Amino acid sequence: MNILGIETSCDETAAAVLKNGSEVLSSVVSSSIKFHRKYGGIVPEIASRMQLESITQVVDSALKEAGIKLKDADLICVTSRPGLAGSLLVGICFAKSVSFALGVPLLGVDHVCAHIYGSFLNKKSIPLPFIALVVSGGHTNLFSVEDFDEIKLLGFTQDDACGEAFDKVAKILGLGYPGGPAIEKIAVKGNPRKIKFRCSGTQSPLNFSFSGIKTAVLYYLKENFAARCPMPDARADIAASFQETVVDTLIKKSLLACRMKKVKTLVVGGGVAANNRLREKFFQAAKENKIEVHFPSKYFSIDNAAMVAGFGYRLFRKGYRSGLDLNLQ
Ligand code: KG4
Ligand code: ZN
Secondary structure: OEEEEEEOOOOEEEEEEEEOOOEEEEEEEEEOHHHHHHHOOOOHHHHHHHHHHHHHHHHHHHHHHHOOOHHHOOEEEEEEEOOOHHHHHHHHHHHHHHHHHHOOOEEEEEHHHHHHHHHHOOOOOOOOOEEEEEEOOOOEEEEEEEEOOEEEEEEOEOOOOHHHHHHHHHHHOOOOOOHHHHHHHHHOOOOOOOOOOOOOOOOOOOOEOOHHHHHHHHHHHHHHHOOOOOOHHHHHHHHHHHHHHHHHHHHHHHHHHHHHHOOOEEEEEOHHHHOHHHHHHHHHHHHHOOOEEEOOOHHHHOOOOHHHHHHHHHHHHOOOOEOOOOOOO
């Protein structure tokens, strides 16, 4: 079965072809990020206009790379939530048109849940149930996954998302956008124990809060460098200390969720899951706690359409379908 996935929830226009839910035949991602950089974040109007211009070409490339024709698609899965309204609409309208023209079933998919599926792409299946941590630019969620249509939210961020905190701290440090990869790069040269940052407490132990640590970085700069950009060595220490604290918090809460739900398998996904330090520390902690942890390849950690196709396929097999009245949700 050939599944065509389409993803346009943020700055990217992505299409992928999947065979039977895990074999990725192609995955194409075109990002408009360079047009947003000078604004220090995503400008929704620019994103949707670029998506409108590129979607046909991106889908064509994905089909070509997979060696199939559009008529060979057996299912169309498209991100229908959450995301930028204009951007989501480009993908949804495109997917609905193809579904209508070819009479192929259509399914709207949740982007955050689709991130969980990154670990299933080009890999052996992971036994259910498991705990999933999704750490992206817009979400920081802990889920209990009993099945692909039985995903319960256990914890979420009360303020900034984890990736958002990386982006904001990078901005404070005068690094580029997106901030996650920039922080990771300079943190390699820094001392992660140099500065004692901490994440704010939360009422529910499985919730997250990252806005306090971002402000703490800002105050640290004000107090020690008169809010000016510090020298590279000091910057590396700040980045490493920030990253370490965030990673430790994510690990502590993920392990707590595993203990609370008596589950021994953990699946991590979302853009921040591409971070090497995070992966290294999760693997170490999982080993110490006799938990099996799964990560997508780095490519499938960040936004892509293969995860949308795969997650949609699992729901399709359970009987889920969307009509042509599919809209952003
Ligand atoms: O999942 P994603 O590609 O898009 C959303 O759904 O939001 O995640 C993007 C986020 C951005 O905030 C970016 O800074 C962060 O993931 N990110 C990273 C790394 N690569 C991307 N954060 C930390 N370390 C990285 N290597
Ligand atoms: Zn994402």
